[in-house]
Structures are given as structure tokens and as C-alpha cells.
Amino acid sequence: MNxxxxxxxxxxxxxxxxxxxxxxxxxxxxxxxxxMTFRNxxxxxxxxxxxxxxxxxDIKFWNAFSFTMTYIAIAVxxxxxxxxxxxxxxxxxxxxxxxxxxxxxxxxxxxVPVVGTLMVKxxxxxxxxxxxxxxxxxxxxxxxxxxxxxxxxxxxALWAATPFPLIxxxxxxxxxxxxxxxxxxxxxxxxxxxVRHIMIPHLRSLFVFIGLISIMDAYxxxxxxxxxxxxxxxxxxxxMMLYTFRTAMSVQRLxxxxxxxxxxxxLILVVLVPFLLRTYKEQIEER
Amino acid sequence: xxxxDNRYALAVVYLLLTCYAVFSVVPFFWTTIQSFKTPRQANxxxxxxIFEPTLDxxxxxxxxxxxxxxxxxxxxxxxxxxxxxxxxxxxxxxPLPAGFVYIxxxxxxxxxxxxxxxxxxxxxxxxYFLNTIIVTAGTICISISIGCMAGYGLARYAGxxxxxxxxxxxxxxxxxxxxxILPYWWFGQRSxxxxxxxxxxxxxxxxxxxxxIWMLRSFxxxxxxxxxxxxxxxxxxxxxxxxxxxxxxMWPGIISTALFTLLLAYSDFLLVRILxxxxxxxxxxxxxxxxxxxxxxxxxxxxxxxxxxxxxxIVVFIFQGQLVKGLTSGAVKG
Numbered sequence: 001m002n003x004x005x006x007x008x009x010x011x012x013x014x015x016x017x018x019x020x021x022x023x024x025x026x027x028x029x030x031x032x033x034x035x036m037t038f039r040n041x042x043x044x045x046x047x048x049x050x051x052x053x054x055x056x057x058d059i060k061f062w063n064a065f066s067f068t069m070t071y072i073a074i075a076v077x078x079x080x081x082x083x084x085x086x087x088x089x090x091x092x093x094x095x096x097x098x099x100x101x102x103x104x105x106x107x108x109x110x111x112v113p114v115v116g117t118l119m120v121k122x123x124x125x126x127x128x129x130x131x132x133x134x135x136x137x138x139x140x141x142x143x144x145x146x147x148x149x150x151x152x153x154x155x156x157a158l159w160a161a162t163p164f165p166l167i168x169x170x171x172x173x174x175x176x177x178x179x180x181x182x183x184x185x186x187x188x189x190x191x192x193x194x195v196r197h198i199m200i201p202h203l204r205s206l207f208v209f210i211g212l213i214s215i216m217d218a219y220x221x222x223x224x225x226x227x228x229x230x231x232x233x234x235x236x237x238x239x240m241m242l243y244t245f246r247t248a249m250s251v252q253r254l255x256x257x258x259x260x261x262x263x264x265x266x267l268i269l270v271v272l273v274p275f276l277l278r279t280y281k282e283q284i285e286e287r
Numbered sequence: 288x289x290x291x292d293n294r295y296a297l298a299v300v301y302l303l304l305t306c307y308a309v310f311s312v313v314p315f316f317w318t319t320i321q322s323f324k325t326p327r328q329a330n331x332x333x334x335x336x337i338f339e340p341t342l343d344x345x346x347x348x349x350x351x352x353x354x355x356x357x358x359x360x361x362x363x364x365x366x367x368x369x370x371x372x373x374x375x376x377x378x379x380x381x382p383l384p385a386g387f388v389y390i391x392x393x394x395x396x397x398x399x400x401x402x403x404x405x406x407x408x409x410x411x412x413x414x415y416f417l418n419t420i421i422v423t424a425g426t427i428c429i430s431i432s433i434g435c436m437a438g439y440g441l442a443r444y445a446g447x448x449x450x451x452x453x454x455x456x457x458x459x460x461x462x463x464x465x466x467x468i469l470p471y472w473w474f475g476q477r478s479x480x481x482x483x484x485x486x487x488x489x490x491x492x493x494x495x496x497x498x499x500i501w502m503l504r505s506f507x508x509x510x511x512x513x514x515x516x517x518x519x520x521x522x523x524x525x526x527x528x529x530x531x532x533x534x535x536x537m538w539p540g541i542i543s544t545a546l547f548t549l550l551l552a553y554s555d556f557l558l559v560r561i562l563x564x565x566x567x568x569x570x571x572x573x574x575x576x577x578x579x580x581x582x583x584x585x586x587x588x589x590x591x592x593x594x595x596x597x598x599x600x601i602v603v604f605i606f607q608g609q610l611v612k613g614l615t616s617g618a619v620k621g
Contacts, residue, residue: 001444001445001525003448005440005444005525006440006443006444006446006449008440009439009440009529010436010440010441012432012436013433013434013496013500014437014452016433016489016492016493017456017459017493017496017497019493020467020471020490020492020494021493021494021496023470024466024467024470024471024474025462025467027473028466028467028469031469031470031473041477086303086304086307089300089303089304090304092291092300093300093301093304101304104308105311108311108314110550110610111315111596111600112554112570112595112596112599113556114571114574114595115554115570115573115595115596116314118318118573118574118576118577118588118591118592119314119315119317119592119596120314122314122317122318122588122592123313123314123317125585126585127321127330127331127332127334128317128334129313129334159311159314191291216461220463220464220465222463222464222465222556222557223556223557226556226574227574228577230574230577241465241557244465245557245561248469248472248561254469254472254473257469258470261463261465261466262466264463264465264466265466268463272458272461272462275461276454276457276458279454280454283450283453283454287445287450
């Protein structure tokens with residue numbers, strides 16, 4: 001295919017992406033330098049970098065930032081590890097019964113995030129199943145406090161985001177050559193050593209892939225936290241996206257919200273750039 | 288791979304897997320049960336598993352008033368949709384191309400849904416359901432049409448520009464939606480498109496475009512070049528070869544991609560929440576049930592959650608083969 005035909009085929013898609021992805025990002029930088037509320041959408045006031053200064057001095061922003069980092073630090077290793085563990089276990093089970101398990105494991109992945117969160121939340125409502133078990137064991141009612149909301153968020157993250165690494169690792173294990181495992185059996189390797197010395201090295205590139213994707217997903221988590229903390233900002237369980245949302249839509253400080261979103265983009269680029277370089281190399285080799 | 292042969296070890300494996308399966312499924316199970324309870328039963332001190340189920344939550348959610356002859360309406364609806372499903376299953380037996388039959392079935396089905404409020408007094412929740420269908424269908428149609436051309440171009444062009452476009456698109460896809468949505472909100476306010484379906488559709492198309500072109504490209508790459516080359520030798524130009532030769536054999540890939548686009552458009556929350564005032568989709572509508580003081584909100588929220596989950600579960604059940612294919616192709620989540 002020559003260059004001209006290529007661009008003919010690409011034009012509609014490229015136009016959409018330029019107009020609605022590249023251009024908005026540039027607009028976002030411009031908006032971040034304006035003082036703008038719902039009242040002066042048409043006549044914003046240029047304030048230079050004042051919004052950025054305000055963001056960096058905002059204690060609530062730093063709270064949201066530190067909770068986002070805590071969330072990433074706990075949720076990502078937890079999801080990756082449990083996904084890997086379940087994938088290894090699933091690999092041991094006979095083919096016929098696997099389908100059933102996979103169907104059950106994929107349910108949280110398929111369901112709409114907001115719906116899934118609402119369903120998890122049902123368990124903790126005053127008449128809920130887990131709230132009841134909690135009361136039977138601990139002896140006191142399950143109440144929403146800052147700590148319990150935060151634990152709820154982590155439990156939900158484990159529930160909702162484990163299926164993705166699980167399926168990817170499971171697919172990866174299917175490509176593990178049988179001879180390798182059999183040879184190690186003859187050498188008398190134990191199960192644990194097989195996992196350590198054969199499976200993990202075999203899946204190394206997938207670990208990197210899953211790790212990067214999960215970090216970026218955890219970084220921009222919004223839906224579930226919005227539902228779990230709705231109408232209760234007192235829980236102090238805000239993540240960066242949620243705080244940006246509230247600054248834009250509740251406090252109506254659009255310039256400041258855009259400044260936060262620009263900061264988020266810069267921070268995410270730290271993780272993204274190595275990932276993109278890796279993809280670029282892969283694609284060049286494949287070509 | 289050689290499996291564990293120790294019976295006790297195997298029992299532990301099954302136990303752990305079953306525990307995790309229960310963990311995955313229990314919210315669905317519990318929410319469904321709660322949705323059939325009265326608020327009193329749902330709030331009881333000890334969870335009830337045996338009770339007399341009630342449909343009140345669902346009727347409260349969907350209907351303003353129950354029609355005079357509910358059985359008649361129910362039977363009529365079941366009959367119409369049953370007939371449509373039968374038509375779709377037997378599409379290949381008609382003298383027309385199967386594609387026309389599917390499109391006709393979908394159009395009639397949508398028309399029926401559209402005219403239901405003329406005969407039955409429905410709640411706003413039903414309007415949100417219709418909004419969801421319009422936005423999702425619009426997004427799929429536009430996204431797949433332009434994505435197919437781009438995906439094909441990217442699969443066949445060997446130049447560096449193709450790789451750069453792919454990698455940059457992936458980068459844009461990985462940024463948080465918020466960085467696009469706040470400017471969209473501003474465009475929407477200034478252009479007067481705020482709170483319209485059109486704005487939702489074009490922005491959803493744009494946000495999902497990188498994912499769409501990656502996935503369609505991976506399917507196009509599996510189609511041998513010789514197929515369109517032989518058509519082009521016969522005198523067709525590339526565009527006609529693309530439409531008449533490639534697209535017909537691409538249907539499995541297109542359906543797979545459409546399925547993921549559907550899941551993404553149906554579940555999008557942030558974009559719809561910010562860009563609409565009243566023309567919500569189901570996802571935004573049900574988030575309103577997340578909190579509330581009156582005791583009825585738990586059962587109503589459960590009914591809303593189940594109502595929003597059922598269409599997706601039906602679609603996934605019908606197309607489960609394509610879903611697994613898409614997931615394992617590794618293009619997902621680009």
C-alpha cells in the first residue's frame with residue numbers, strides 16, 4: 001500500500017483523534033491558565049500560572065494525591081499477585097471445569113463498573129450480608145468511617161480488577177512449553193521451585209505489561225470511588241480524579257481543575273513513556 | 288503441562304478456586320436477592336434467604352403506574368420480541384441478504400421500545416434506558432466505520448508513519464479521561480451541544496478510537512494480503528476491494544470489536560456525568576441510587592443495578608466466543 005492510499009484510509013479516524021484528543025489536550029493547558037467559573041465561561045480571565053500555585057498550596061490536593069499513591073501501592077501488587085496465584089491454580093484444573101470457573105471470575109470484569117460497585121456496596125448496607133457477618137464476628141455495627149471506606153475501596157479494587165491480570169497470566173501459562181516443565185520434574189524440582197524458576201521467568205514480560213497497565217488504571221480510578229463515597233466527602237477518601245471532578249463541577253473552579261488535570265497528565269507520562277517506547281520497539285520489530 | 292496428582296493438594300486447589308469464585312459472584316447473588324425484597328425484609332437484622340419475592344422494586348423503578356391489564360402488555364411484548372429473535376435466528380433462510388434481516392430486526396425492536404411510553408406510563412428510568420441504546424448504537428456505528436478504514440490502512444501500510452500513529456494513539460488512550468472531558472465540557476457549553484446525544488456520541492467515538500484501531504488492525508493483519516491482491520488484479524481498486532472482499536470476511540473481527548465498543552460506551556460514567564444535565568444514560572442514572580436516607584433506597588438501588596446489568600449479561604452471553612477471542616488477542620485495554 002502506498003503512502004497516499006494509507007492516508008486516504010486514515011483520514012476520518014485521524015481527523016477525529018486530532019480534533020477530539022490532541023486539540024482538547026492543548027485547550028486544557030490554555031484553560032489551566034484562566035480564572036473561570038460557570039459564570040464567566042465566555043470571558044475567562046487570564047491568570048498565568050496562579051492556578052498551579054494554588055493547586056500546590058492546596059492541602060486537599062495533597063491529601064488526594066497521597067491517597068491515590070497509597071491506593072496504587074496496595075491495590076496494584078494485590079491484584080497482580082492474586083491474579084497470578086489464581087491463574088497458576090486454574091492451570092492445574094481439568095479443562096472441562098475451567099470454563100465454569102472462568103465464567104465466574106469474569107463476572108466482575110464484564111459488569112459495568114458503576115453497577116459492580118453498587119453491588120459490592122449492597123453487601124455492606126445496613127441489611128447487607130457482609131455487614132451482618134461483621135456484626136456477628138466483631139460484635140458492633142459496620143459503620144462507614146474514613147478507615148472503613150478506604151478498606152472498602154481496596155476490597156472493591158481487588159474484586160473488580162483481578163480478573164484482567166488473571167486472564168492475561170492464564171493465557172500466558174498456556175504458551176509454556178510442556179517439555180520445560182517435564183524436564184524439571186525429572187530433575188526433581190518441587191512445585192514451588194517450578195513456579196519460581198520456570199513460570200515467573202516465562203511470564204516476565206507479562207508482569208511488566210500488567211504492572212504498567214494496572215498502575216495507570218489505578219491512577220485514573222474514578223467510578224468506583226465516586227459511588228462508594230457519594231455525598232460523603234467527609235470520608236477523606238478522595239483520589240486525584242475525584243478531587244479534580246469536584247473542583248470542576250461542585251466548586252466550579254474550572255481553571256484550577258484543568259491545572260490539576262495537566263499535572264496528572266505529566267505525572268502519568270512518567271509511567272507511560274517507558275511503556276510506549278517498549279511498544280514502539282515491538283512494533284518496529286514486527287514490521 | 289503435568290498436573291498435580293496428590294489428591295489432598297488437588298482438593299486445596301479446588302477449595303481456593305471455589306473461594307475466589309464465590310468472592311467474585313457473591314455481590315451479584317446478594318443484589319439480585321435484595322432486589323426482590325420489600326424494604327422491611329431487606330433491612331432485617333438477620334439476612335433473609337427465604338421470603339415471598341415481590342416485583343414492586345422493578346415496577347417502581349420502570350413504571351409510573353401499572354397498566355390496567357399488565358398481563359396483556361407483558362404477553363404482547365414477549366410475543367413481539369420472541370418473533371424478532373426467531374426472525375434473527377432464521378435470517379439465513381430469507382431470500383434477502385442476512386445483513387438486511389438483522390438490521391430490520393434491530394430497527395423494529397428499537398421502534399417497539401421507542402413507542403412503549405405511548406401505551407404504558409413509564410418512569411424517567413426508561414428514558415435513560417432509551418438514551419443508553421441511542422448513544423451506544425451511535426457510537427458503535429461511527430466508531431467501527433471509521434475504525435475499519437484506519438485499521439485496514441495500518442495493517443497494510445509498512446511505513447514508519449503507521450507505527451508512530453499507533454504508538455501515539457496508545458499514549459492518548461492511556462491518559463485519564465478527565466483531561467479530555469473538561470475541555471469537552473467547555474466546547475459543549477460554548478457550542479450549545481451540552482446535554483445532547485450528538486456530543487456524547489462523537490466524544491465517545493474519539494475516546495475509544497485508539498482502542499478500536501488497535502483491535503481492528505490486529506484482526507486485519509490475520510487476513511492474507513493475497514485475497515485483496517487477487518481482487519485488484521481483476522480490476523477493482525483498493526476501496527472497492529476493501530468493501531466487497533475484505534469486509535465480508537472480517538465480520539467476526541468487526542463483531543468482536545463492536546462488542547468491546549459496546550461495553551466501553553455502555554459503561555462510561557465520567558464522560559456522561561460531566562457532559563449531560565438530564566439526558567443521562569443508565570450508568571449515571573443508577574449512581575443516583577448509591578446514597579440515600581430513606582429505607583427504600585437499598586432495594587430500589589438493587590433493582591436498578593440488576594436492571595442495568597441484565598442487558599450486558601445477555602449481550603455477553605450471546606457473543607461469549609467473540610469476547611474470549613478479543614481478550615486473548617491481547618489487544619484489549621490498549
